[in-house]
Amino acid sequence: xxxxxxVLVENEPGVLSRISGLFSGRGFNIETLNVGPTLEEGVSxxxxxxxxxxxxxxxxxxQLRKLVTVIKVVDLTELTSVELEMMLLKVHAExxxxxxxxxxxxxxxxxxxxxxxxxxxxxxxxxHDKLRxxxxxxxxxxxxxxxxxxxxxxxxxxxxx
Amino acid sequence: MPKTGAQIxxxxxxxxxxxxxxxxxxxxxxxxxDQLPNYPLKHxxxxxxxxxxxxxxxxxxxxxxxxxxxxxxxxxATNAVTGIANAYLDSIPLVVITGQVPTPLIGxxxxxxxxxxxxxxxxxxxxxxVKDLESLPLIIRRAFHLARTGRPGPVxxxxxxxxxxxxxxxxxxxxxAVAMRSYNPTVQPNKQQLKKAVELLLGAKRPIIYAGGGIIxxxxxxxxxxxxxxxxxxxxATLMGLGCFPGEDPLFLGxxxxxxxxxxxxxxxxxxxxxxxxxxxxxxxxGKLATFAPHAKIVHVxxxxxxxxxxxxxxxxxxxxxxxxxxxxxxxxxxxxxxxxWAGAHSxxxxxxxxxxxxxxxxxxENGGIKPQYVVDAIYRLSKGQAIIATEVGQxxxxxxxxxxxxxxxxxxxxGGLGTMGFGLPAAIGAQIAFPDRLVVDVAGDGSxxxxxxxxxxxxxxxxPVKVVILNNGYLGMVRQWQELFYAxxxxxxxxxxxxxxxALARAYGAVGLRATTKDxxxxxxxxxxxxxxxxxxxxxxEREENVYPMIPAGASLxxxxxx
Numbered sequence: 001x002x003x004x005x006x007v008l009v010e011n012e013p014g015v016l017s018r019i020s021g022l023f024s025g026r027g028f029n030i031e032t033l034n035v036g037p038t039l040e041e042g043v044s045x046x047x048x049x050x051x052x053x054x055x056x057x058x059x060x061x062x063q064l065r066k067l068v069t070v071i072k073v074v075d076l077t078e079l080t081s082v083e084l085e086m087m088l089l090k091v092h093a094e095x096x097x098x099x100x101x102x103x104x105x106x107x108x109x110x111x112x113x114x115x116x117x118x119x120x121x122x123x124x125x126x127x128h129d130k131l132r133x134x135x136x137x138x139x140x141x142x143x144x145x146x147x148x149x150x151x152x153x154x155x156x157x158x159x160x161x
Numbered sequence: 162m163p164k165t166g167a168q169i170x171x172x173x174x175x176x177x178x179x180x181x182x183x184x185x186x187x188x189x190x191x192x193x194x195d196q197l198p199n200y201p202l203k204h205x206x207x208x209x210x211x212x213x214x215x216x217x218x219x220x221x222x223x224x225x226x227x228x229x230x231x232x233x234x235x236x237x238a239t240n241a242v243t244g245i246a247n248a249y250l251d252s253i254p255l256v257v258i259t260g261q262v263p264t265p266l267i268g269x270x271x272x273x274x275x276x277x278x279x280x281x282x283x284x285x286x287x288x289x290x291v292k293d294l295e296s297l298p299l300i301i302r303r304a305f306h307l308a309r310t311g312r313p314g315p316v317x318x319x320x321x322x323x324x325x326x327x328x329x330x331x332x333x334x335x336x337x338a339v340a341m342r343s344y345n346p347t348v349q350p351n352k353q354q355l356k357k358a359v360e361l362l363l364g365a366k367r368p369i370i371y372a373g374g375g376i377i378x379x380x381x382x383x384x385x386x387x388x389x390x391x392x393x394x395x396x397x398a399t400l401m402g403l404g405c406f407p408g409e410d411p412l413f414l415g416x417x418x419x420x421x422x423x424x425x426x427x428x429x430x431x432x433x434x435x436x437x438x439x440x441x442x443x444x445x446x447x448g449k450l451a452t453f454a455p456h457a458k459i460v461h462v463x464x465x466x467x468x469x470x471x472x473x474x475x476x477x478x479x480x481x482x483x484x485x486x487x488x489x490x491x492x493x494x495x496x497x498x499x500x501x502x503w504a505g506a507h508s509x510x511x512x513x514x515x516x517x518x519x520x521x522x523x524x525x526x527e528n529g530g531i532k533p534q535y536v537v538d539a540i541y542r543l544s545k546g547q548a549i550i551a552t553e554v555g556q557x558x559x560x561x562x563x564x565x566x567x568x569x570x571x572x573x574x575x576x577g578g579l580g581t582m583g584f585g586l587p588a589a590i591g592a593q594i595a596f597p598d599r600l601v602v603d604v605a606g607d608g609s610x611x612x613x614x615x616x617x618x619x620x621x622x623x624x625x626p627v628k629v630v631i632l633n634n635g636y637l638g639m640v641r642q643w644q645e646l647f648y649a650x651x652x653x654x655x656x657x658x659x660x661x662x663x664x665a666l667a668r669a670y671g672a673v674g675l676r677a678t679t680k681d682x683x684x685x686x687x688x689x690x691x692x693x694x695x696x697x698x699x700x701x702x703x704e705r706e707e708n709v710y711p712m713i714p715a716g717a718s719l720x721x722x723x724x725x
Contacts, residue, residue, distance in 0.1 A: 062467040068287040
């Protein structure tokens, strides 16, 4: 099963390699990994999406907690949380197809951030499923390049069942 | 008065209780060496950095203190890596100081530069690169704190040369400053879990204690012995756990696992409640996981939460320091002792265990030649079980585990996790530094001893009376055994009959060389070795194709033992 982990770390050199090395050295899988600052100086948050059965996820979380530079690990999958990812797509768009593509992008509330001779760059933010759907739909026009941030996530304040 | 980084570092080591440093100088560490004579630190000059780390490791295992090694940058640091990985897998507290090129040169492929912090990230508990002099004292304090608390382990501190030379006013950081918000190992056991554990133990018909190295590192042998004896629960130990429970006690079943005893492995398989303490269910112990202790409810006590449920299902997890957990169990059990005859309840089970032990005891068949098991047994008898035994790795190690009875903790020093050939001699030297007056014996093979034999001169020039007993069979014996049993006797790469003359070699190093070629010679030669106040090599020509039994083929069940 896919899990989203929020990992609070001391922001010091090498911390990323400690985390990624833990995954590679123990044969765990990283699907996406995003790092950014938090409100507190010297502390960063990593949002890691990974897959594995319960036993593997338990090991991943425990092994992360064991690292001396890790302050806190939360498995957001078990909580209600907001999870978003930003994606840039360079989509093949001939003039004859442009109107059609624009309509589709409108439905997905995407932003066009660049227009070229026969392609456009689309910016979009959304959860895992939305981005997957958009990629699938745009594939028929041809996607030339893709860049994604990996998920970022926050626990919701109200934890409703 | 301002002090240099080198002075500050050495002062911190002294204040952390270091009295011996195992090391080898070089350009990037020369400033620390320059100051070393001014501090009350015994420096042991090794002949290879791997030896330095193994010595610090042996010192730590024997004494319970943090071992400390000092090496230079680049090749000095990379040579230390095997020793560091060895300590990491066996959870041995070490602080390894490496010199580094000056900070302006870092990343420039400078002479003798290597990213040792990067290289040792996966095999240290934590490591530090000191980037400014101001942080050095706190880093050294944290290094020792990390090495000795929680699950112990090696910590590396990489100190660039310019930082060793810079000066500042020195103040030793307070305990409060050492605390890290991201490092708070759980040491106190959860009372509810302990109560559940006691319920299981008191309700058990066929309980067993599976004891590991964690008992030794947390000094938990006393509460363990109390619990086992009060409730009459048989005890089996891992290789790392040997000595945590008296080897001569009738409740002791011997080691379990691949080369464990028939009684221990059968008892594990038939147990209904298992108390696993300070052990991590290593594959050499469990064999095939699906058939490991199939009927047992498992209580697992370990200070490292990652050890729990890593390999086996656990019914009662207890994350805690083993000593505190066992003392907690003792307290609960004590309150319930009058309820019924708990110990008596286990007599049929103990009878069964005894039957297994009698059916297939650890033994060997005598014939014309010298049996390696006989040599280990002779070492045991002649030392009256009072020696500190270090081992190399392979058949010699397993015989030393099987046929010497370890009655107290910290008397067996062996590379359990990494299986590092060449560990024994430097480890024995480290132990002899910690205990100059005790008998320290390295049980060696002719293959392993040659991996760090250069440290013989370290023993000789420090006047250390270490005894090396080589069980010389002219083979890499354990691999040869696997080839014999599982690879159709294709003895590829394991025959070592082209050998140095170990007796002459001992003499060349200034040590004493002795040899036994017949069984009658073994005891007199060992007696002479133990009497001699010098470093001694005893070359014992044992039966060439003797095997270690029992043996469980890799990946098989504990019941699928090959017996003698």
